[in-house]
Amino acid sequence: MKERAYNFSAGPSMLPEEVIKDVADNLLNYHECGESVMEMSHRSAEFKEILADAEATLRDIMNIPDNYKVLFVQGGGTLQFAMVPLNLAVNTGKIDFIVTGNWAKKAYKEAVKMGYDTKVVASSEEDTFTYIPEVKKEDFRPDADYVHICYNNTIYGTHYPYIPDTGDIPLVADMSSCILSEEIDVTKFGIIWAGVQKNVAPSGVAVVIIREDLLGKAAADIPTYLDYKIHADNDSAYNTPNTFSIYVAGEVFKYLKRNGGLAAMNKKNVAKATKLYDYIDGSGYYKAPVRKEDRSLMNVVFVIGDKDVEKKFVAEAKAAGLHNLGGHRSIGGMRASIYNAMPEEGIDKLIEFMEKFKEENAK
């Protein structure tokens, strides 16, 4: 296809077209410095500026306080599942989890595998993760080293309608699928981390925003790469970071800034998601299983209720230039991931397709 598709992938997923075009224009000779960013020494003045600029712009658009460090770490969420306990579960070794989907559960299972004293404080698994449980401060173990949540659940399409009050216990949030989609009060969290591959940049980096007092407590014998302090003390360049992804992330941060920042982006996201949920709810054919107040702005999950028809939906949608509408391999159905870079036109095209499909397939 000569045209670009509307890519509803859960991640990696769409990036702003103007950013991709600018990256392509500069790929052979970045701003006439003689090198591609792909070829730049991470110790060069040129790349140091790219990295510092990316961090500064992120701090600006997310309003990150000075007592938080911003790190760009490789290994994705899977490595964060191990790094967080190694760095934070160092006093009692107790970790409390709210299990709201596969990724929250993976974080929990990793802590179990590594031998920590874990507790599932609440779970919505018995109801196929279609809502976010309400958890109060008293529910957490007072001597827990931290509480882990997954703030937006990519697979099930839920999003916390509130920030759990954990008192003095550091709250750690996986925000992989909602970072930069809304304004967030960073001070409510001990760590916010997010794989960049959904809403920010090409895969291979997790952004870690960590309160400074949580650094430097890891045991001496853990792998060097897994100690946040090593990354913090070396401005994310203790070893060669994923330079290209950091560069594209910085370009996306700047794109967001010049388009009104996260408040403006959130307004657009609300408009896009509302349009799609409203259509689904009123369609009499598609169903969105998630409780209304817990619905994600980023991942819109819906079903028809017949597996064969759903397969047909996904295939015909792809042929129509609407890519990756299949639900996660673990649950099936459909999922439209509509991150920042999905234009409203994509929602309109999807609804148009859904209406046509309904007319052709509803009995």
Next chain:
Amino acid sequence: MKERAYNFSAGPSMLPEEVIKDVADNLLNYHECGESVMEMSHRSAEFKEILADAEATLRDIMNIPDNYKVLFVQGGGTLQFAMVPLNLAVNTGKIDFIVTGNWAKKAYKEAVKMGYDTKVVASSEEDTFTYIPEVKKEDFRPDADYVHICYNNTIYGTHYPYIPDTGDIPLVADMSSCILSEEIDVTKFGIIWAGVQKNVAPSGVAVVIIREDLLGKAAADIPTYLDYKIHADNDSAYNTPNTFSIYVAGEVFKYLKRNGGLAAMNKKNVAKATKLYDYIDGSGYYKAPVRKEDRSLMNVVFVIGDKDVEKKFVAEAKAAGLHNLGGHRSIGGMRASIYNAMPEEGIDKLIEFMEKFKEENAK
């Protein structure tokens, strides 16, 4: 500068210009599939083909036997320094090292930090790492779980003139700065790993070539991401890999294949390095401190012997479009990293510059 520079960076470093151009041309809409590779789901048919193709081409050009797995892992050499012992030092916990430079030493120090029973079997540190020690089979502890070497030492510009005979003990080689520059008998090694950022692709991936019988022996409580078997069992996509770097790596593998493979590339590398070393040795001004038989084809280290003049050399070279000729921050002097993608014309320009600089600065 409108022209591309000759970039002598130790890494990240130059990539073949035709590969960069092709990547740029396909960046917005990869082969008209409607998506950028940067936006592709790692579970999509399109990306799975890119990944499988990259692995198959690498197997072809490196002649990798079927009983070796090829993995693309994030975290660079620093994470490999921890992953190798966690996966291999599981019987006696004894690890033998040959220390031939900073990176070999870092591997050793990481194993010490993690509490393993380490032994430095040989080191050339007392002679500023200007040669590769000769080590015999009898020098290794017979019950060592593995032996670690750094096959090409980026900082000091040395390369093993032989493959150490370790008998039945698995030999693990860090080949970050020489992979794909020469033909290698993979069967001599238990693991070959290499960060891709020097000779292959943009940073953020280590290629790990591991003999199958070494998989599956790690302790149950290690972080999931650090277990090679997890990566092997999931074709390097247990979690989202660094998709873009893997894609570019695959393009470079194909570039090498259509240009005669590693034998042809090695011939070019020998010609380039010989020309530069011959000039240095005959210059009466520059000196290459490394013992001749141990000289690297990839990293050519040389000095003038006066720090101020060397600084001037590096600055004037940069102004002349010859980038990153400074030696590693730990030793100073000069270093020309001349990886596969450095054209012979770059060597000619460098020698021309060196001769002019000598005429202007020799007393």
